[in-house]
Amino acid sequence: MTFRLKPIGAVLACSALALVPLSAAGAAGDTTAPAEERAAPVADAKADAEYEASLTAEALEVALGDDYAGAWIDGDVLKVAATTTGHAVLSAVPSDVEIVHADRPLSDLEDITADLADAADPPDAVASWGPDAPTNSVVVFTSDTDAAAEWVESSGVDADVVRYEYSNEEPQLLQDIRGGDAYYFGQGRCSVGFSVTGAVHGYVSAGHCGSLNQAVRGHNQQPQGTIVRRSFPGNDYNAVQINQNWTVRPWVNTYPGTMDVRGSTVAPVGSQLCRSGSTSRFTCQGQVLQFNTCVTYPQGTICGLTRTNVPAAPGDSGGSIITRAGQAQGMTSGGGGGIMYFQPLNPVLSALNLNLVTTDNGGGPEPEPPEGCEDYNNTYTGSLSLQGSAYHPAGGYTAPAGVHEICLAAPAGFIVFLERQFGNQWHFVYYAAGSETEKRITYNGAPGTYRVHVQAWSEGGEYTLGVSGP
Numbered sequence: 001m002t003f004r005l006k007p008i009g010a011v012l013a014c015s016a017l018a019l020v021p022l023s024a025a026g027a028a029g030d031t032t033a034p035a036e037e038r039a040a041p042v043a044d045a046k047a048d049a050e051y052e053a054s055l056t057a058e059a060l061e062v063a064l065g066d067d068y069a070g071a072w073i074d075g076d077v078l079k080v081a082a083t084t085t086g087h088a089v090l091s092a093v094p095s096d097v098e099i100v101h102a103d104r105p106l107s108d109l110e111d112i113t114a115d116l117a118d119a120a121d122p123p124d125a126v127a128s129w130g131p132d133a134p135t136n137s138v139v140v141f142t143s144d145t146d147a148a149a150e151w152v153e154s155s156g157v158d159a160d161v162v163r164y165e166y167s168n169e170e171p172q173l174l175q176d177i178r179g180g181d182a183y184y185f186g187q188g189r190c191s192v193g194f195s196v197t198g199a200v201h202g203y204v205s206a207g208h209c210g211s212l213n214q215a216v217r218g219h220n221q222q223p224q225g226t227i228v229r230r231s232f233p234g235n236d237y238n239a240v241q242i243n244q245n246w247t248v249r250p251w252v253n254t255y256p257g258t259m260d261v262r263g264s265t266v267a268p269v270g271s272q273l274c275r276s277g278s279t280s281r282f283t284c285q286g287q288v289l290q291f292n293t294c295v296t297y298p299q300g301t302i303c304g305l306t307r308t309n310v311p312a313a314p315g316d317s318g319g320s321i322i323t324r325a326g327q328a329q330g331m332t333s334g335g336g337g338g339i340m341y342f343q344p345l346n347p348v349l350s351a352l353n354l355n356l357v358t359t360d361n362g363g364g365p366e367p368e369p370p371e372g373c374e375d376y377n378n379t380y381t382g383s384l385s386l387q388g389s390a391y392h393p394a395g396g397y398t399a400p401a402g403v404h405e406i407c408l409a410a411p412a413g414f415i416v417f418l419e420r421q422f423g424n425q426w427h428f429v430y431y432a433a434g435s436e437t438e439k440r441i442t443y444n445g446a447p448g449t450y451r452v453h454v455q456a457w458s459e460g461g462e463y464t465l466g467v468s469g470p
Contacts (some may be wrong), residue, residue: 047324048435050271053078054327055433056097057268058457059415063428069102070133073270081106081133102136104161110292112138112157117294117303119155123147127169127337128307129162130293133269141167169337171295172314177203177242179252179261179320179328180276183224184217185210191277191319193331194261194345195248195357200228202242204348205318206331207232208299216240219278229352233300236333236343238318239352250357252320255281260359262326263413264345265458272324273308275340277316277332284324286310286340295341297334305333305341312340327458328356346458349386355460360411372438373407376466384414384456384463392465396421396451402470406441406452408432413459416441421449428453445470 050073057071060080069081081102082090090099109131116122116129116138125144132139138161142148145164152162181192183205190209196202202225210216210227218224224246229239242248251258253276267273267288274284290307310321312332321329321342330342349356373379380392408416415433418441419426429450432439452467 046272049076050267050323051265051325051327052434054265054267054271055415055435055457056080058266059417059431059433060093060097062415062455062457063417063431066105066107068106069104069136070106070131071268072133073268074134078268079134081136104136106131106133109136109138109161112161113292113294114303115157116140116152116155117301119157120151122151122296126151127167127171128293128295128339130290130307132163132290135163138162140164141169143168167337167339169335169339171297171334171336171339171341177246177248178258179203179322180255180278180282181253182219182278182315183240183318184221185214185227189278189315190317191279191315191332193318193320194252194328195250196239196349196354197248197357198355199353200239200241201248202240202246203248204237204239204331204345204352204354206333206343207236207238208297208333209238209318218246231351233297233302235304235348236302237331237348239348239354248357250359252276252322253282259322260326261322261328261356262358262360263459264328264349264356265413266344266346267323267327267329273310273329274322274324275310275312275316275319275332276322277312277319279313279315280311283311288329289339291344293341295334302333302341302343304344304347306330306344308340308342309338310340311338326359346386355386358459373409373464373466376405376407377468378466380465380467382454382463382465383461384454385460386456386458388460389453389455392452392454392467394451396426396449397467397469398449399445399447399469401447402444404441404443404445404450404470405466405468406432406443407466408439408454408463409437409465410439410454410463411456411459411461412437413457414439414461414463415455415457416465417453417455418443418445419451419453420445421451426451426453433457 061068067083071080113130125147127141129140177195193204212230225240225242228241250261269288276282286309293305293307294303319332330344333341417428417431420429430443
């Protein structure tokens with residue numbers, strides 16, 4: 001499948017809902033599943049294309065900066081929205097990327113979403129609200145448009161940017177080290193999200209499951225560990241430190257087999273999702289609908305959640321949300337009326353200084369950097385944590401007109417940009433992103449000062465960079 005990109009906007013939403021705890025846990029104490037029971041991520045053209053599209057969308061988000069207005073998948077097309085058609089990055093996008101003009105950047109829609117969250121409590125008829133990329137607006141889901149419009153008007157935000165859609169959803173929390181396994185706390189049950197290492201050696205799950213410093217038991221009712229980090233309300237995540245009887249694994253329970261966790265690249269709106277939980281087990285139904293949703297539970301408001309139409313039930317809370325290509329997305333939070341919300345994983349990893357356990361690292365030391373990219377005029381090596389950046393050479397290099405050859409050997413979640421200096425600012429002129437561990441740029445450029453920007457977008461690790469100028 002080929003994706004053509006057009007600048008559009010990503011979707012954000014906020015929700016006011018009556019929520020019920022849904023819990024699910026994933027930790028496996030003993031056990032290494034037999035190889036024949038371990039399923040690799042689904043290998044099909046659509047899953048592969050969606051993964052490639054997510055990497056492209058992430059690269060353009062970084063390159064466009066304040067001009068970025070969102071991205072989503074529409075059928076076979078990846079659309080990316082921008083507030084300008086004159087940005088230098090747009091002259092270098094691949095031919096299979098379609099750019100669409102938007103009047104407002106995504107940041108403006110996010111500000112309006114946040115202002116509504118800070119306003120007076122919404123009426124009961126309002127289920128959720130947030131940025132909507134395809135329409136470049138903020139959408140309010142409500143069963144009473146008049147009451148919702150009155151609330152928006154009273155908030156002082158620009159009402160012309162807000163539109164309304166009918167919805168009768170009533171979200172509830174879904175509560176009840178292999179992702180999707182059950183874990184127990186007091187009288188409650190939830191599901192494991194994903195295995196992690198770093199500041200906590202164990203797993204992440206939903207924050208509404210249990211309380212800080214509470215002991216938890218595994219799916220077999222044996223002592224498993226302690227909840228050592230928790231954020232709820234405000235966010236909806238926790239982290240469990242496991243004891244020596246349990247082992248972190250890069251797997252999600254598919255009941256009865258397992259699925260490999262390969263990384264955590266964020267899937268665009270429209271991407272298909274899978275979910276694992278200890279109540280409703282494993283399913284690959286539904287897709288991403290909106291990002292940065294605000295949901296009002298009886299226990300408090302949660303912002304930054306992702307809105308989906310993936311089915312879930314009480315007891316699934318905390319369970320794994322993952323793409324068919326094995327990219328971890330987040331942990332089940334709550335839902336209702338055919339809508340399910342999840343806590344995105346990557347912000348949790350950053351906030352708690354955690355590393356996702358994947359099939360590449362197995363929870364152990366970082367793998368050696370890939371071989372290659374050595375036969376260049378200049379070679380650089382380094383190591384970056386998640387979302388880290390490096391620039392080579394530090395002050396840039398001056399080049400005549402001609403061809404620049406760039407090679408980056410790094411984990412698949414890295415992106416490499418060739419940037420050129422214009423006045424006092426650096427602008428991206430070409431980039432390489434994708435699932436390969438070696439990414440190459442060949443760029444025929446005008447005279448000027450250039451540098452190479454390496455970013456660990458969706459995973460950290462070591463890298464080798466080769467650069468040859470004209």
